[in-house]
Amino acid sequence: MNNTIPMPFYSKESLEEPIVIGIARTPEEKREIYRLRYHIYGEEIPFKLVSVDHENKLLYDDLDEWCTLFYAKIGLELVGTVRVNIGQLADFSPEIAEAYCMERFQKFYNNNEYYNFGLASKGMVSSSYRNLPVFTMLMTKVFEVYCDDQVHFGFANTNFHLLPLHEYYGHRRIGKNIVDPNLGLLASLVIIPDDIHHLQIVQSPFLKIARKRKIQNDQIIEWFFSEFPETANIINSQLVTKESFWTTLRVRLGNCPNEVMPILQGLSKTEAKQFLHYCGVVVQCSKGNYIVTREDACQELNILISGTVQSSDVNGISLGQHFGAIGLANRTKHTANIIAATDTEILVLSFHYFQKLRRSCPEIANRILHNLASLQKS
Structure with missing residues (x-):
């Protein structure tokens, strides 16, 4: 549907x-x-x-x-x-x-x-x-x-x-x-x-x-x-503040998230913090985990924040880059197999929470969708 x-x-x-x-x-x-x-x-x-x-x-x-x-x-x-x-x-x-x-x-x-x-x-x-x-x-x-x-x-x-x-x-x-x-x-x-x-x-x-x-x-x-x-070492989504979540991502990425993540382009630091904290959760994946599998349902957007992943259709996924299908605006299916090549952390941005963000903060959500559309074309 x-x-x-x-x-x-x-x-x-x-x-x-x-x-x-x-x-x-x-x-x-x-x-x-x-x-x-x-x-x-x-x-x-x-x-x-x-x-x-x-x-x-x-x-x-x-x-x-x-x-x-x-x-x-x-x-x-x-x-x-x-x-x-x-x-x-x-x-x-x-x-x-x-x-x-x-x-x-x-x-x-x-x-x-x-x-x-x-x-x-x-x-x-x-x-x-x-x-x-x-x-x-x-x-x-x-x-x-x-x-x-x-x-x-x-x-x-x-x-x-x-x-x-x-x-x-x-x-x-x-x-x-x-x-x-x-x-x-x-x-x-x-x-x-x-x-x-x-x-x-x-x-x-x-x-x-x-x-x-x-x-x-x-x-x-x-x-x-x-x-x-x-x-x-698990970051509980209900216990982490907006500021500490931003700090955690900055440490993992080696720079401020808005300087590293292309999906945040055009957002102020305040808007980026709000988006990431509201929609995101940090997940640890062990070496060998199939993070996504071809034909699996996609209800999220995955961003690499530490470690290394290998994709069956993309070479060289860098920190701050999203991988797999884009399931923020609409549910879809993954088209590739992506495995954790090392112990890895990913930022998972939730379809469900993004839908709520679209209602409460449409300007932020629209900017994210614009950036994702631009990334797909490039």
Whole structure:
């Protein structure tokens, strides 16, 4: 779907019926959710779906056999969904356990196998309703399940361009990227319901729920940073200020970003700072990571800020230069394979946050689009 096609715009106040969150229990309800997943991931965005039922246009996998499957409805219309799996380490496949470093997290329990982990996945909302708090309401239900079941570690993943949303909820990056056959390169995340201080400083919508937990473990955060020291270098989008973000980029690039990044040409330093901080997130990629793969959905603009990448169709990508397809104004598909030749950092500029910037600061957004158009012609 071309995102320039006007979509209905709803406010919560304009809805004739409320948003209702429920649990899918019947085969018919679950099938409706599988079809919604396929529509959003296969037809709207579209991702390169390989492990799906294309004939019936359904998207499901083994985790659906033992999950709690939440839905969001407005009237009779299904508008969103997320699933959550609660289980012990042995309940998850070796691939999932490895993707989220579950064996390392198991050490917190002195390898006692009877503690549960949580995993939230396949969360999405129909395009017409993304301005409403549907996704937050769904994820709140997931967090409530974690608290009710005394889950200390709740895992999730996300494409890089949505990291700011999940970090707003209170997720932390584990420091490891994983490759999903359908969705491409993803960041692995964990949320720790006992991390009250962190939920407070990111102003998480889950804070009130977390404070009501009957049992809280104050040692868990110290243990997390001890076990995962690599997370200390991750730049959380919700904790970095506009000035410190600019300074970080200046250090990485060896010069002020507006002197190095062609997409910032014509913007004042103040405007450039606002754009980068509002739309951007810094992501670390390990040597060998396929940052983008040909035919993958593109909902971002990637800019190299440290390290080296190799592209199948471009030679010599320099610091400050964008690479891959341009997915800021419209979703598109990547046309090349791009791999991290060394440990690399990239600045990911989000399609979703850029759409918001176009509404609030059209002059800045238009200048960025003008610069990108000029770069494509050159």
